[in-house]
Every structure is written in C-alpha cells, then in structure tokens.
Amino acid sequence: MRLLQIELYKLWHNTISKVLIFGYFLLILSISILSTIKIDLGPVKFYLAEQGIFNFPYIWHFNTFMIALLKIFFAIIIVAMVGNEYSHKTLKQNLIDGLSKSEFLRSKVYAILLFVLTSTFLVFIVSLILGGIYSDYNEMAIIFKDLEYLVAYSIKLFGFFTFCLFLTILIKKAAFSLGFLFLWQVIEGICYGLMKWKLSDIIPQLSAEQVFVFFPLNAIGNLIKEPFSRLSAFQNIADQIGDGFTKNYDVSLISILIVLVWSFIFIRGSYILLKRRDL
Amino acid sequence: MGFFKNSVLTFNVFKGILARDRKLIIPNVKLLVTNKASNRFNFMQITTPLLELNNLTKKYSSLIAVNSISLKLIKGKVYGLLGPNGSGKSTTLGMVLNVINPTSGDFKWYGGKLTTHQALQKIGAIIERPNFYPYMTAKQNLILICKIKQCSVASIKEQLQLVGLWDRRDSKFNTFSLGMKQRLAIAAALVNKPELLILDEPTNGLDPEGILQIRKLIKKIAGLGTTILLASHLLDEVEKVCTDVIVLKDGVKYYEGPVNEMSQSYGYFEIASESEKTLLTFLEKHPCIGEIQKVNNFLKATLIDIIDTEEFFKESQKAGLNLSHFSKKKPSLEERFLSLTQINKNETPTD
Secondary structure, X not given: OHHHHHHHHHHHOOHHHHHHHHHHHHHHHHHHHHHHOEEEEOOEEEEHXXXXXXXXXXXXXXHHHHXXXXXXXXXXXXXXXXXXXXXXXXXXXXXXXXXXXXXXXXXXXXXXXXXXXXXXXXXXXXXXXXXXXXXXXXXXXXXXXXXXXXXXXXXXXXXXXXXXXXXXXXXXXXXHHHHHHHHHHHHHHHHHHHHHHHHXXXXXXXXXXXXXXXXXXXXXXXXXXXXXXXXXHHHHHHHHHOOOOOOOOOOOHHHHHHHHHHHHHXXXXXXXXXXXXXX | OHHHXXXXXXXXXXXXXXXXXXXXXXXXXXXXXXXXXXXXXXXXXXXXXXXXXXXEEEEEOOEEEEEEEEEEEOOOXXXXXXXXXXXXXXXXXXXXXXXXXXXXXXXXXXXXXXXXXXXXXXXXXXXOOOOOOOOOEHHHHHHHHHHHHOOOHHHHHHHHHHOOOHHHOOOEHHHOOHHHHHXXXXXXXXXXXXXXXXXXXXXXXXXXXXXXXXXXXXXXXXXXXXXXXEEEOOHHHHHHXXXXXXXXXXXXXXXXXXXXXXXXXXXXXXXXXXOHHXXXXXXXXXXOEEEEEXXXXXXXXXXXXXXXXXXXXXXHHHOOXXXXXXXXXXXXXXXXXXXXXXXXXXXXXXX
C-alpha cells in the first residue's frame, strides 16, 4: 500500500501524467458517443447502435477490443513514469533514501495493476450501460455471458504495460523505448514473414503460425480477436457469397498463459536489470 | 575484544606512517603508551559501528576504482573522506548507498542488524548533484521522501527553516538555483533526523557564499551530535569540520585517524648551526628525531614523539652546539596529505 501511495504521489504531482491518465479514462467513457453515430444520406441509412454491436454478449467482445486500442495512450504514461526516474536521476535518489530495488519495481507494477483494474472496471460499466440501452437481449444469462473477454482485456493490458515497463528500464529513455516498441512490432512482423517463407523448409513439423503465437506483441494481440467479422451484417454477406464462414473468437486459455508468462519474464527481467546495473 | 585489538594495532601502523615519513612502517610500542589520553579510546567504548566496510572492491573492466577498503564508522564523529577527484570516494559511497554493486567485499550497516535499504531509511545522504522531481515543489519533494523513509512529515518545516528555504517551500524544484538545490538536498537528508549524514562534495559547484552557508550548516548539524561522513577533495574543508579523516587515493586507503594528528603529526624542527656535522650527529642520536633532511640552509628534522622544545634547546647547548636557526613547525593538512599519498605510492608495488 505504501509503495502504491508513493507511485501515485509521484504521478499525481506531475501535471502531464495527470492529464494523460484522466484523458485515457475519459476516452474509455467516451466510447458511448459511438452509439450516437447516425449517418442519414437519403437512401443510405446507417445507425451504428442498431448494427447489433451493442447486443449482449457481443458487446463484451466489441468493447474490449475497441477500448484496448486506446492502451497505447496509457503506454505513454507508463513509459514516462519510468523514463523520468532515469532522466531526473530520482531512481538513484529513491534508492539512497531507502527504497529497495524490488520496492521500486513493485511500486511501478502495483500502479500498473491499479490502472489495469480501473480500466477494466470502466469498460465493464460502460458496456453494461450501453448494452442496457441498446441491446436486443436482456436476460441475465445472456448479459453475463462471455465475460471472459474482460479477463482477457485486463491480461492484455497488463502484458502490454509490463512490456513497456521492461523496455523503458532496458533503454532508460522514454522516447526511445516508445520508438523501440513500434520497432519491435515491425521486427515481429518481419520474423513472421521470414518464418512463413523458410521455417517449413528447415523444420517441416513446425508452421510459422505455431511459433508466432509465442511472440509477445502477437500473443498480446491474440488475446481478443477482431470482432468485426462476427457482426451479423458481415456474416450475412459472407453467407450470401456462400463462403461458409467459421472462425473461433473465443479467448483461448493458451494465449492467456503465454501473455502471463511474458509478463512474468518482463517483470523478472526488469528486476534483474535494476539489480545488476550500477547507477 | 578482537575488534579492539585490531583497531589499536591499525592505529599503531598509521602512527608509524605518520611518524617516520619515508622510513619503513614499524609499529611503535611507545606511541600506544604516550597517547593513552587522546580520543582513540572512543574506539573501546562503542561496540557496534554504524557502518563497517570489509575489503570493499569495485572494478570497472581494467580499472580498479575502489581497492579493498576496510573501514568502521563510529557514532558521534565527523569523518572526512579525503581524496583527489577520481580517487574512489563517490564509488565507495555509491556502494554503501545501494546504487553501485561491489565487485567483491561487503559492508554492514548497524553491525548487520538492518538490511541496506532499511539502514538507508534511518540515515541521510546526498551524493553529487541534488536529484529531485523537478515538477514538484520543495515541500512536495520532502513529503515524498518522508513516505519513502517512513518517517513523520512533522520536521519538514524545521528542516526547511534550517536551510533557509521555508519561504520558497511552494516553489517548484526546477526554479531553484544550484545553491538552493544543494540546501534542499541537505534538508531532505535531515528530514528523518538521521543518525548518520553522508555528504558527497556538498560544496561542489557553489559560489563562495554558498560554500560558506553549507559549511556553517554542516558545523551546526555536527554540533547537534549527528555523525557525519563528508567526502571532499577540499582539504581545508575537511580540516575545518571533521574530527577524523580517511585518506583515499587511486581507490586505496592511505590513512585513517583523527584529523589533528594527521595535520600536525609531531611537527618538525628547522634547525641550523655553524658546525653542521656536530648538529647532525646530535640529531641522529636524539630519541625524538626521526628523519633528517637538508633543506636550503638548514636541516629539517622530523619529530617522532612529543618533545619539550626548551629541554631540547638546553640539551643542544650542553652538546656544545651554537644554533643559528631554530624553529618548530607543523605541516598543514595539505602537506601531510601530499606526503602521505606520495610515500605510499612509492611503497605500493607497481604492476
């Protein structure tokens, strides 16, 4: 509790991080504005809320996927709150003042956990309200079906933020670690391409997809699959084309496990870096 | 008991270095007897040192920044850690302050009763430049430090007043001048009423007025009974505020002991006579005279024991000497420091 207090105190007195944190949570709330999108062009009428995206239990899938896209805003806060400790040399000062290295790291991880839980809770509330207004179904059993998307959402965020934490401790500079995050995305893409091209030649039993699920960013992305092709409108089109469209949208236990293992590696790796390095 | 024996022995060795300038170090039994009354008996009374270093070493690839340093810090003293830039002072402090990992050796806080970070919550330390959160005010920064140190915020006002920053308590840290930042760092180090205050070059980069302010502060704090470890390359600074001094050079400990003994030793005679040969034989026979050097027109005779000058003068007359020049001098800390570090450099094998 003391560690969390220390971290929140640091964030609270920094105007920029305060604005970003509130901005992020406001953005989550503002997803409800989406429901008011109405396009009325004579013959073409489009009313987003009536496309079925707010139907229970589909809304859990849709909202967690959409809101998870906002996580990059929050990644900036995570990266800044760690990078600043290096650039202001306050990490050094904190240690001298009697914070242990593990306490320092824990204060950051607790803060991440708190934000992940808050964010998940907000998604839950927003979805519940939107669904309550627009959903065609409101039986209890249907409303609370597919809540595993919320679990996946929180793990997705936690995995992503611990990755940011690790990168910043590794690189020590906020801006560079954000840059490296994007670079990493590209690297994963390139690796995937290379594996698709060559891997089956080297090890015939292994396909590129099988290996690719273990890559951190891909694993984080895999937690919640894109929900668009599940929309009834989309499905109708697919049916008309006659292309039987089946895809598994469930949250798989394996991907949860992969991300949790990565989170553990990132936190442990951050600790080892902190412990080994001289300041 | 073992510890006590050791420390007296160590002292003897250092007295040896002091007394015999360029001669071989031989522990001198007489010294132990003659100095009974002086403050080294504090060593006996205190059981656990605040901080104890055992063969602490830090290597950076080929460079040895700190070479097997052993130390004990006793409560109530003001220590000066003396050495030129790059002598390993900051590295040594960095290691005991948990920011640099030692290559080998270890250190114990409070005799090993507390872990390093627990001990650091009880002490105060400033190293190099003051590091605070620039976007927070002076007061907010101190409150954060209280949270980290788990101490009461009650003394924030007192400490800010002590360093003269109470009026600026609500100004952001990044609006402060270097002198103010340094003073805020002192306030921050004092906010938990520390038993030990570690200061690394606290006057570095300050203007004369700032230096004076900081020195006054240190004296004031020392007067309150706080143990202080002051690292500095400024000799007069150490001489003015410290009771004990530790000399480091190239990562090696060269001297450890009370500051007055280091700066004074027993002094030396500048002496000249018409018949230099008789004088030389007289001096060589005298039990209180160590090394003799010829400097300009007179002989420089280093004393290795307390001496009654009047008695010495009478003795010289009895021996039929007609002294044309006679004066007793004490070397400054600076001279002592230079001679200490130079002798030992010659003695340490070059590799």
